[in-house]
Amino acid sequence: MSSTGPILLTRPRGSAAEDLAAYRECGGYSALERAIESHEPAHLIREIEASGLRGRGGAAFPMAKKLRLAAEGPSGRKFILANGGEHEPGSNKDKHLVEFYPHKVLEGILLAAYASGAQKGFLYLIEDMLAPLASAAKAIEELRADGLLGSRIRGSQFSFEIALHRGPPTYVAGEETAAIDAIEGGEGKPREKPPYPGESGIEACPTTVSNVETLAHLPFILREGAEAYRRLGTAESSGSMLFTLPDSLVNPGVYEMPFGGSYRELIEVVGGGTRSGRAVRGVLPAMSSAFIAAEHLDVPISHESLAKIGSSPGCGGIHVIEEGQDVIAEISAIAEFFKREQCGQCPPCRMVTSQLAHIMSALQAGQAPAYAAQIEKLADFGRGKGRCSLIQMALAPIRSATAVFAADMQAASTSSTEGS
Ligand SMILES: Cc1cc2nc3c(=O)[nH]c(=O)nc-3n(C[C@H](O)[C@H](O)[C@H](O)COP(=O)(O)O)c2cc1C
CATH class of the missing domain: 1.20.1440.230 (NADH-ubiquinone oxidoreductase 51kDa subunit, iron-sulphur binding domain)
Incomplete structure (x- = not known):
């Protein structure tokens, strides 16, 4: 794969879900195997820091900071919580990723676990996400059969298990402490912070909570290197991001685009424009973000440039307001x-x-x-x-x-x- 091609959505649209054999053919799990064989966890964290990877769940928190907090904290039980609780109207990217690229997410979980010293991971989905749940369950079984889960993986000191969790179908159940609450058998409602999950999460142990898309960027970063990742995106917002385009466009669906592109490009080129043919009056980058006026459609999509116009990329579930719409x-x-x-x-x-x-x-x-x-x-x-x-x-x-x-x-x- 070229280092400037897509990082996440690497298969032609309409392909079946990527199984273990197909994932391996494209270098899948080589970053993990190399890490286990020859790298200290701190090396992984330095590379992730150099890549500039930030959270894709909405808050854009630097991924390396979270991993370092866990790695340098007290030794003992630690968890990874891969957050796929996506219940925001208009956003479909996490479901798409888990359904069609389950091994990218799983390798990301394993790499985050190796870097942070976690022994167990939860892939947190929502109970009504039937296709992603089935795909993830199959991929976990493939992984176990291949010896990449369990104790002393590939004869190393690294042992790791992954469990699938089915959270309740509510929006707040995707919030990090709500997801922890659901995993612990609660109703899936947010808890008081502090303590933050990085200090005290699942079973009061340090828990690194990351969006599934954030984790899915890790295999590329650790296989191709931070520099290759930084070739995509802008100086401050590195890499690519997934966007969900709405049904009101000619080509709706989930797409990957490097930071630095624009909403005009997403809507007019990738999305093929509005079905109605009417002009765009404004864009909401995600339901919980701020509207962007049509005059700003060419502003480069990055955390920094959108902040200057009072908005943010959020989770990329785009809403388009057309001329004539109420x-x-x-x-x-x-x-x-x-x-x-x-x-x-x-x-x-x-x-x-x-x-x-x-x-x-x-x-x-x-x-x-x-x-x-x-x-x-x-x-x-x-x-x-x-x-x-x-x-x-x-x-x-x-x-x-x-x-x-x-x-x-x-x-x-x-x-x-x-x-x-
Ligand atoms: C009401 C609410 C709902 C949220 N839903 C999700 C979600 O579905 N998926 C997600 O990854 N993060 C969600 N978050 C953000 C998480 O709390 C957390 O910041 C995120 O999972 C961290 O991952 P990241 O650093 O990779 O972005 C939500 C936050 C709030 C306040």
């Missing part, structure tokens, strides 16, 4: 989603999400003259509150909409009283 109805649906998905544990989160939904439904009815001030008040009230970041996730699209779609919101706010 923007207020779209934003209302987003507000309803967060109201429905908040888990009920934190009163400020219950309050903010239900108020946002209320404001949006009042806007739809043309009865929200003070909507912008109310949303800002909620943002002030919600700052720093809640066990997880759901309050901020709900506010991001709605607050940004007040600027990006200011004219629509302004017009809607008093539409029922106009002319009366």
Whole structure:
């Protein structure tokens, strides 16, 4: 494989899931076998640090920092939690990766375990993800039969086991402490932090929680080297990222693109443009991110350049707003989603999400003259509150909409009283 080709989606679209033999043909598990034979865990962490790999679950946390925290912490039981709890509307990349490239994810888990000193990993999926669950279960069996799981792998000191876990079908169950709670037999709701999972996670042991896509980048980085990885992407946002394009485009689905491309490229070139042929008015890079106006469609996709326009790539589940679309109805649906998905544990989160939904439904009815001030008040009230970041996730699209779609919101706010 060329070092500048795709890293994750290496098979032609429509191919069957990659089995162990096919994965091995493309160099699969060679990074792991080489690491076990000849590298200290610290060498792996240095290479991952040099690659600049950051989390793909939304928060973009440097992967090497997490691994170093676990590796340099007290010795004893440690876990890897591969987070595939993807339940965000519009995002399908983790399910796609686990279903079609299960061995990339598994090798990533094993490499993270070797680097951090973990002895057990959980591949955390959601109970309704039937095809990814079946694919992952088959791949784990193939791996065990091949001797890459169990005690003293390939005669080394490294022993490791992987279990599949089926989490509950809720949005918050993908949050890291909620996933830990589900694995421990709880309802899958976020816990108070600190302690953070890196210090005290599953069974109170250090737990490295990483998105399945983040982990799936590791085999390439450790096989081809950090420099090859850095050839993709921008100076600060290295490598590639998966994006899910919506059904409203000509070519919907999951695609890989290096950082530095643009939403225009994703929508018009990769996605083939809108099915309706109508122009794009704005993009929401992910449900819990902030809207980007059409005038910014050419901004390079990187954590840094999107931050400058008040947004972020999030998990890459893209929502496209077209000319002629009812923007207020779209934003209302987003507000309803967060109201429905908040888990009920934190009163400020219950309050903010239900108020946002209320404001949006009042806007739809043309009865929200003070909507912008109310949303800002909620943002002030919600700052720093809640066990997880759901309050901020709900506010991001709605607050940004007040600027990006200011004219629509302004017009809607008093539409029922106009002319009366
Ligand atoms: C409400 C909520 C839902 C989340 N859902 C997911 C998810 O489905 N998958 C995921 O990887 N991270 C999710 N996260 C982020 C995780 O808590 C965590 O940051 C992530 O798994 C870390 O992996 P990364 O560093 O590789 O991004 C969610 C966070 C919140 C607050």
